[in-house]
Amino acid sequence: MNAKRKIGLYGGSFDPVHLGHLLVAQAACEEMGLERLFFIPAAQSPFKPDTAPTPSAERLRLLRLALAGKNNYEIDEQEIVRGGVSYTIDTVRNYVRRFPEVELFYLIGADHIPSLSKWRGAGELARLLEFVAIPRPGEPEASFPAPFRGRTLKGYPLGVSASQIRERVKAGLPIEHLVVPSVAEAIRNYHLYL
Secondary structure: OOOOEEEEEEEEOOOOOOHHHHHHHHHHHHHHOOOEEEEEEOOOOOOOOOOOOOOHHHHHHHHHHHHOOOOOEEEOOHHHHHOOOOOHHHHHHHHHHHOOOEEEEEEEEHHHHHHHHHOOOHHHHHHHOEEEEEOOOOOOOOOOOOOOOEEEOOOOOOOOOHHHHHHHHHOOOOOOOOOOHHHHHHHHHOOOOO
8 A cells, every 4th residue: 555645734924934944844844754845825824913914925936036946845825815814724625625645734833732722623624634843942842632633843943933034134134044045135135124
């Protein structure tokens, strides 16, 4: 019997995409044996309802630059196209329809694990996929509440966040070692996060 193909789903604002995101993606592909990993930028995060993200065209431009030449990564624009608040269950249902014969893994910040049972369609999510927790440096490993299945990534936790990068840009501080060079250049050229 052949093992099921494995696909990873990586949702987030990616505002902007940074090296922490890329290291998590690499660790997930290696540790989970993922054939493909989809970066799925949210139109509006349900976790940040009062925060307007940078326009989607700019976030997509930066993602394309960061992922250039990476054959096992893809950008999925469905949440941006759908608009409104981006709920994981809507996206996961789409993947179940498109890829009925694969095993799905959804990357999630470890800080979101305690609230999984409050997510829209939580029971269905627990049935359809396995979660992969992204640890924060220095934080204890979180356990998944029943009925959720999940495991925690071992490799590459990096204490960098998109909000820190936005603050550094606004303050005129360098970001070159926090994002790929083409992303740093685009942020500078398009005067983002000022």
